[in-house]
Amino acid sequence: MDTSDNTPDQAPATAPDDTNVACIARQPIVDEKRDVYGYELFDRSTAAHAHTAASDAALLFNALSYAGAEALVGKKTVFINCTHESLSGAHLELIHPDRVVLEVPPLAADASQQDIDACLPVFEALRQRGFRLAFDQNLLRSSYASWMSMASFVKLDMQAFALEHAEKLVKLAQSHTRAQVVAEKVETAEQFERMHALGVRLFQGFWFAQPQQVQARTIRPTQATIIQLINLVRQQASTEEIEELLKKDPTLSFNLLRFINSSGFGLSCEITSFRHAVMILGLKKLFRWAALLLTTSRVGGMPPAVGQTAVVRGRLMELLSAELLPPEESDHAFVVGVFSLLDVMLNQPMAKALESVALPQSIVDALVHNQGVFAPFLELTRACESGDELAFARAANALQLSNHQVNWAHLQALSWADSLATEDL
Incomplete structure (x- = not known):
């Protein structure tokens, strides 16, 4: 499988050891018209690029939680390299299988036939859950015959065999499996044309595109x-x-x-x-x-003052809005307050920070445009922090709330946040 550590076209803007950055490389898998069928993902968050069960789990987790799956792969199929240990991992229970292909490596060269056949229950369980499995050309060896029925894709490494052997391998794959053949590590026009003439319709390699690095501030x-x-x-x-x-x-x-x-x-x-x-x-x-x-977390997290302020804002907006809005809107008011410092946390504009999380338009309007039903509450919340008496009076009057009501709510919010912080000790 295409697991070589290829250097992307563009150098990362942030050093790979930055604990606030998730680095994932993607390489497209294309059809004969060069339309993207899917992407194979590679972990680039660590310097060693160690491929382990833990790194498999972290790659999927980062792809979904940090980089934003829509921005990373859109609606395309995702190919993920796996170890045999990670194929039994509980992390796979967290993802929807329809668009995920798990790339299965061969076993060690000294593996017995019993070892090979023992993998079948794991493969079958994954297929029953909806996952598709991809194998490399080792699948076509006689010792792996029991795996053939499990394959949805067979990836033929163009750097692993001479071009004159391509026809034999493609015919073996076509006659012994129902899998789609993918020609990977395609580096020349000759390789592409030969495999295309043999009926191969999916391709991957430098001749089409090098892996592109995608980063996300976390x-x-x-x-x-x-x-x-x-x-x-x-x-x-x-x-x-x-x-x-x-x-x-x-x-x-x-x-x-x-x-x-x-x-x-x-x-x-x-x-x-x-x-x-x-x-x-x-x-x-x-x-x-x-x-x-x-x-994937770190000991320190973000600066405590930022999180504490965000929590106070959320609780204050929840309390203030409870005076004037329905209960479900108070829940949304809390989200506005607690996410009002995302731009500071992620060190990027608020609109960008909100791209990767689904929120009601009313919340987005308040956070990005300072408009809508929650905007006056957010303005008042900020005024409570600023010490600007004119801004405070203007914001409170706009909501027809008395100084007593606002001050009481602010004290309650500060007390609540302090009690939460104390629980961590």
């Missing part, structure tokens, strides 16, 4: 908060208790909403509330997600 919760979430799930805590934890950490809630609304999760509707996200995901998948998030 915000990752502290490990302590993620461990809290894992403990709540293991204790089978109520949806309300889990929602409370999500409310206290903007990075945690942001990552959850972005993940559950990614195309890889396969939902047909957008999830915009924390409670709905927890209910849709369920405790088992929430545990898997949190465990994967823990492996």
Whole structure:
């Protein structure tokens, strides 16, 4: 499989060891007209590029949670290199299988026939769940005959055999499997034309495109908060208790909403509330997600003051809006407040920061355009922080709220945020 460490055309803007950047390379798989059929993804977040079960899980997780699946692969099929260990990994339960092809390597050269046949139950279970499997040309060896019926794709490495052997390999694949043949590592026009003449319709390699690196600025919760979430799930805590934890950490809630609304999760509707996200995901998948998030998190997280301010804003907007808006709108007001510092967290414009998370238009209008039903509440919330008495009076009057009402709500929000912070100690 095409796992060589090819250098992308453009150098990354940020060093690979930056813990706030997820680096993923993609290489297109194209048809004979050079239209993109799908993308093979490569992890570029670490200097070593070690290919392990853990890196497989991290690659899928980062693709869905950080880089934004829509921006990374659109509606195309995703090809992911796997180890045999990762094929049994629980992380695969988190993704929708329809658009994912798992690339399966051969076993070690000294593997016995018993070892080869022992893989079949894993393959069959994956296929029953809807995953498609891809194999390299080793599948066409007699010792791997039992695997042939499992193949949806056979990838022929054009650098692994002489061109005069191409016809034999293509005919073997066509006669012994129902798989689509992919010519990979195609580097010359001669290779393309020969394989196309043999009936191959999918291609990958430098002759078409080198891997292109995609980066995303990330915000990752502290490990302590993620461990809290894992403990709540293991204790089978109520949806309300889990929602409370999500409310206290903007990075945690942001990552959850972005993940559950990614195309890889396969939902047909957008999830915009924390409670709905927890209910849709369920405790088992929430545990898997949190465990994967823990492996990609760091000890420090973002600066505590930023998260604390965001939490205060969320709670204050929730309390203020409860005076004037229906309950469901108060939930949205909380999201506006808690996400109002995403531009600071991600160090990018707010509109860009919101691209990878699905939110109601009313929330986007407030955060990006300072318009709509929540904009006056956000303005008042910011005025409470600024110490500008004129701005405070103007914003409070616009909502017909008294100084007493606003000050009481602000004190309640500060107290609530402090109590949450104390729970972490």
